[in-house]
Amino acid sequence: MSFSVLHDNDQQNENNIAVSQIEEDTDHVTLRNQFNRDDGLRRRSVRSSLSSGGVKSASPADDSLFAVQDDDSFSVFAKGRDYEPIFITHQYTEQEKETLGSYESCDYLPSHSHIYKHWIKRQMISNIETDRWVMMGLIGFTVGLLGFVLHQLIERISSLKWSTTKKFLDDGQVAVAWMFCSAYSMAFAIFAAVVIVFWRPSAGGSGLPEVTGFLNGTQVKKIFSVKTLTAKFLSCVSAIGCGMPIGPEGPMIHMGAIVGAGLSQGTSVTLNLKLPFFERFRNPEDRRNFISAGVAAGVSAAFGAPVGGLLFCMEEVSSFWSNTLSWQIFFCCIIATSTSDLFNSSFESFERVGTFGGFRTSRYILFNVYDAVDINILMFIPSVILGVIGGLLGSLFTILNLKLVMSSFSVFLPMAFKCIPYTCIPSDTNSISDFCVNDTANKYDSHLREAEESFHTCEEGTQYTEGTTLFNNGTYNELALLLFSSKDEAMKNLYLRNSHRMFNYGPLFVGLIIYFFMVIWSAGTSVAAGILVPMLVIGALYGRILGLVIVDMFGIHLGESYWSWMDPGAFALIGSASFFSGVARLAPAITSIMMELTNDLKVLLPVMSAVVVAKWVGDYLTHPFFHALLELKCIPFLNQQPNVRIKKQNVKLELFTASDIMAFPVVTLNLVEHVPNLAQKLLDHTHNGFPVLKESPSGDLVFCGLITRSELLVILENKDVLKPGPLEPLEDRDLDIAPIGYDAMLRGPVEREQMTKKFLQQFVDRDSFYRDHYIDLTAYMNQSAMSVPCRFSLHRAYTLLTALGLRHLTVVDECNQVKGIITRKDLMGFHMVETLGHIMQTRPY
Ligand code: ATP
Structure with a gap:
């Protein structure tokens, strides 16, 4: 129209x-x-x-x-019709733009060179597809086992703390109990922070932004090493075991990714290890796919949700996906979930040994909902309200969390001090819990008494979890039940059906406020922490509050099945899903995870509606939390679809061309390059990719391929291939033997960064032995390097680069002569705004 x-x-x-x-x-x-x-x-x-x-x-x-x-x-x-969230979470400063520029990209596809083809021919002997399935199974098993060990250790650290505290409480030594509890938590929390701050900073946080950035094509250093895995594991176990309001799912995702990278490549620099198996997988594409599988397996093992794990990886983490990969990753998730479930069923609890092979779900993070309620069409009204609350609170959570992280990043503190504020969290949480439980004369109790519900005698048959038996015989404190027990137990209690009066407004509100701010605080710390399960607790708290309001407003029509949907436990579940969605904005993954967690398919439709509404409201207000974290950490990330806004207008990239954004002049190499010349170019320029030119029949130098800096350094290290000139480029028939193995290319140059300059200088020196040497790049360059004409649509160039995972895109004219080059950095949002904004001011297009 x-x-x-x-x-x-x-x-x-x-x-x-x-x-x-x-x-x-x-x-x-x-x-x-x-x-x-x-x-x-x-x-x-x-x-x-x-x-x-x-x-x-x-x-x-x-x-x-x-x-x-x-x-x-x-x-x-x-004006365009797309909208930008009201609250822009982050604007890059000049310094941050530099940080973004300092990241290197990684190759998604292997360089299609002669030596690569030679290498592939040798690998054809084995059945690659079978090997791939085997590797997926292996990753799933290892991640499942890791999840099991993690849970068991967390359980043991936590049990030891509470059993000892209980002993002191039983002896009437309240002060000693408080001191022990706080000191125990502080010790573990300090350890959790110190491991990260002093030993392995790359293991801090959930690791989700870093893994997402890597799978999008950015090289994030040290995130896939054995040391990072160890530090993450220790920090996560200690932090969660001592009671910080965080969960193990984020770290499990990162650890799963490390397992995927390590097992599939069979190499470790830290351990100085290189296994003679699965060498075929030592290429960038397979590595990235196995890392994706590790991520999905991590979610599956943490939540016991294989479909949720697959969807989470597809929706949030992985930028490249295919049908075959879906099948293989699904298999990996099934193995991961089965393994962790199988082992956990054998070690049911600290005291008891379970049944091997029973697949009992009691050791999952969450549990099966019993007594599921029938839903009613009226249930959609509160579900939508919960969706709105989820979107609003999720955005507030994102904004506050980013503000906190920014403040701790911006203030320079000596490393030692960084640990201190973080260690206060568990002791604070415990203090609050102790306060609630032990000091019955304090204001919480009086508040609860006022509400005539301060201490409830447990009704016969009421299902409540083991954590409650820690206190008063047969009685429990509602607030303590929420804060004192583990997150899993708190959730079990909140989700309980037919337990309308189990929690009252006071404890629920207080718990909500405490949890909301504690989780924000914890997420801003250095320790290896995830916030997925704490997010579910926050949602469950306000969900239950709304459920209680509905029950109070309309009354409980016990025995009348038409009104049975008014169950605060059911609304707690819907609330969890809405908050998760308001923060993370992953509709299918969240719905699936919630269903797999609780096995309550009856509330599927209300959960779906709350999730979708929360996503809409959240998207209207802020960016998704995990994407905002990527921006905050200055990790370059390219969305599938470009979104460039200038003066609040959406810029249509179809109206611009590749030549509008390309960098020029381009540093190129000749097919047969003079060695000192090559070394000088590598010394003078920091670029990682160089288009290779050959002479056309008409005598012009035209584009014929691309070679990376790392490949050039490997070539220069193998000095045998440097020949005294003059040299004619090799013909295809001469390329039967690979001069340098592809493995060497993948390993990269031996020279470390600081040594590179000295190494290159030897080729440039006047009295260098290589002054008259040449190198023929025919065998090493990427023969399938992409190029686009100058007039090529910018939008399509963007899609090409992101969809194919390209690192460099050469821009050529009609005669195939190189005119410019485009990399991921040129397509970063802020860079396009600057460049295209300038074009729009100076000329029409
Ligand atoms: P990578 O991010 O893969 O490490 P790179 O180091 O080759 O890529 P970038 O750091 O992404 O390149 O690019 C910085 C700027 O330099 C970009 O504007 C890019 O277009 C430009 N550039 C990249 N390679 C060349 C080259 N060979 N000649 C001239 N400019 C280049």
């Missing part, structure tokens, strides 16, 4: 505009040869003309239009 912008009243009159159509889906019109006045005046006249011309756009106001002109043309842009 098109609509009239302005009628062409008078072609001769230079104050009027001739062209008058705006295609609704392009929002753009170019008006030629109509204006001679100064810029400001022209803009005003265009705007008023457009308004008075009866634009039928949803936003015909002046600000929704802007115009750009040069001597002979004039372009008007109407």
